[in-house]
Amino acid sequence: MALSFTRTRCDRTPAWAQLQAHFAASGSALDVRDAFASDAQRFARLSQEAPHVFADLSKNRIDATTEALLLDLARQSGLEAHRDAMFAGEKINHTEGRAVWHVLLRHPNKQPNWPVEQAQQAGAAIENIAIELPKVHATLDAMLAYAEAVRADESITDIVNIGIGGSDLGPQMAVLALQSFAHAGKRLHFVSNVDGHELAAVLPQLKAANTLFLIASKTFTTIETMTNARSAKAWFAAQGGTDVARHFAALTTNVAAAAEFGISTTFPFWDWVGGRYSLWSAIGLPVAIAIGAAGFRDLLAGAHAMDEHFRSAPLERNLPVRLGLLDVWYRNFHGFTSRSIAPYHSALRRVPAYLQQLEMESNGKRVDGQGQALPFDTSPVLWGEPGTNGQHAYFQMLHQGTDIVPVEFIAVKKPRHDLASHHSQLLANVLAQAQALMVGKSDAGGHKHFTGNRPSTFLLLDDLTPASLGALIALQEHRVFVTGSLWGINSFDQWGVELGKVLAKDIEPRLTSGDATGLDASTAGLLARLR
Structure with a gap:
């Protein structure tokens, strides 16, 4: 498959060797406290405004030389051309022969100003924007019309989203985050785990006549999702429900399988939408039901604003690029093995779980392209x-543990409650924790000694709205793209998810038969005990 660009793996560039030399000479020993003392403009230089998000990078272990070399690394690795190829619809997910086009899902219904012709002239395998964009908006319009109909239907009080992975984490995170904008008469529930305890905990809260089930599975074959869907349908029938077509809808491309299930209302999405990037597609239907069509369009608009920033801002002032380069610096030079996500807003409590899938499923790879x-x-x-x-759980380790863990704080300036003093205490705490990680504290006795110089990034939203949430999530998507691009990996497949699924299909009937033929001793022993 021909591509219009060339990628060079980051360790094969001159800048990589220069970064290694810089790290050995001074980069590894950089003390952020000294850096602030010697540079009155450090905060201004290492902070920036992006669409809906203000970012302070100044408490990180970087200086002007580090940032300049990292930018050289990005250019020498071909990041800009790779980014442009993604926007143009080239099939950069080469192991599956697919485009990576979640950015198209939030693009306005007009021809994008993307370098499509250049890619086509280079002979690249490319999707046709003129064909795909109208399909995107036709599906979006239909989905939002359905969401508004559900919102207006007073007989539907409960909506149960049944999906897993990207069909659960994104919608659940967004519904929780935007609870302040949610329809007061609708309760949203999310069921993902094949563990029956999860569905069994939700069903007693429901009445069949007042419940809508959304079955979210691209192929309508995902084992966990279909197991839960069949159990939900059986419960619905047992409760006297008869109109499956009214009380079940599907987010899938397998219309035939959904029809066989009894579902007539379906909303499709495309093979160029990866599961962990599917929040913006029909998978976002529960979000649209919660916050309404206008709110969902605001979510898309916020993400699109960040897309345009990533696509067009110079690398030096491109926030996804700066964050991604910082991640490479920490992972490959400092050797930091983890990053802690600390959202100081209870509505963002599922953001860490969402980002786990986004980054670890995308870039948890051991081979290059x-x-x-x-x-x-x-x-x-x-x-x-x-x-x-x-x-009160793990910050002890962040401050005094033997591992250095970069922390990403997320804060929101404006509260959406009127409880006196709560928000000022919350903001004081997030500022203090970031400050304490950096400045530390001396104690000759040792037990109260804080080494300080522990890095953190601070992301600040003025308000938690659909638009700002959209921008925040798109920022994280593009940051993951940046690191994966430099590492030379394919960030858009997930073969590592498959092996355990295949083995589970073999093991399940053995739980009934007891047949341990061909199993290793440990699995056979556990199988026997579980029977």
């Missing part, structure tokens, strides 16, 4: 909890 084993590390482990809860 040509299948060659990589000589360096890729995705860090992402983890976290909302503040201030996290402070």
Whole structure:
């Protein structure tokens, strides 16, 4: 498959060697406290405004030389051409022969100003924007019309989204984040785990006549989703429900399978939409039901604004690029193995879980695009909890542990409640934690000694709205693209998810038969005990 651009793996560029030399000479020993003392403009230089998001990078272990070399690394690796190819619809997911076009899902219904012709002239395999964009907006319009009809139907009080992975994490995160904008008469529930305890905990809260089930599965074959869907349908029938077509809808491309299930209302999406990037597609239907058509369009608009920033801003002032380069610096030079996500807003409590899939499923790869084993590390482990809860759980390790863990704080300036003093305490805590990680504290006795110089990034939203959430999530998507691009990997397949699924299909009947033929001793022993 011909592509219109050339990527050079980051470790094969001159800038990589220069970064290694810089790290050995001074980069590894950089003390952020000294950097602030010697540079009165550090905050201004290492902070910036992007669409809906203000970012402060100044508490990180970088200086002007580091940032300049990292920008050289990006250019020498071909990041800009790779980015442009994604926007143009080239099939950059080469292991599956697909475009990576979630950006098209939030593009206005007009011809994009993207370098399509240049890619086509280079002989690249490319999707046709003129064909795909109208399909996107036809589906969006139909989905939003359906969402408004559900919102207006007072007999529907509960909506249950049944999906897993990208069909659950994104919609659930967004519905929780935007609860302040949600329809007061609708309760949203999310069921993903094949563990029956999850569905069994939701069903007693429902009445069949007042419930709408959304079955989210591109192929309508996902084992966990279809197991839960069949159980939900059986419960619906047992409760006296008869009109499956009215009380079930499907987000799928397999219309025939949905019809066989009894579903007549379906909304499709495309093979160039990866699951973890599908929030913006029909998979976002529960979000649209919660916040309405106008709110969902605002979500898309916020993401599109960040897309345009990523596509057109110079690398020096391109926030996704700066964050991605910082991630490479920490992972491949400092050797930091994880990053903690600390949203100081309870409505953002599912953001760490969402970002885990986004980054670790995308960039948790050990081979490059040509299948060659990589000589360096890729995705860090992402983890976290909302503040201030996290402070009373794991911040002890962040401040005084033996591992250095970069922290990404997310704060929101404006509260959406009127409880006195709560928000000022919350903001004081997030500012104090970032400050404490950097400045530390001396104690000759040791037990109260804080080494300081522990890095953090601060992302600030003026308000948590559909538009600002859209921009925040798109920022994280493009940041993941940047690191994957430099590492030379394909960030858009997920073959590592498959092996366990295949083995589970073999093991399940053995739980009934007891046949342990061909199993390793451990699996056979556990199988026997489970029977």
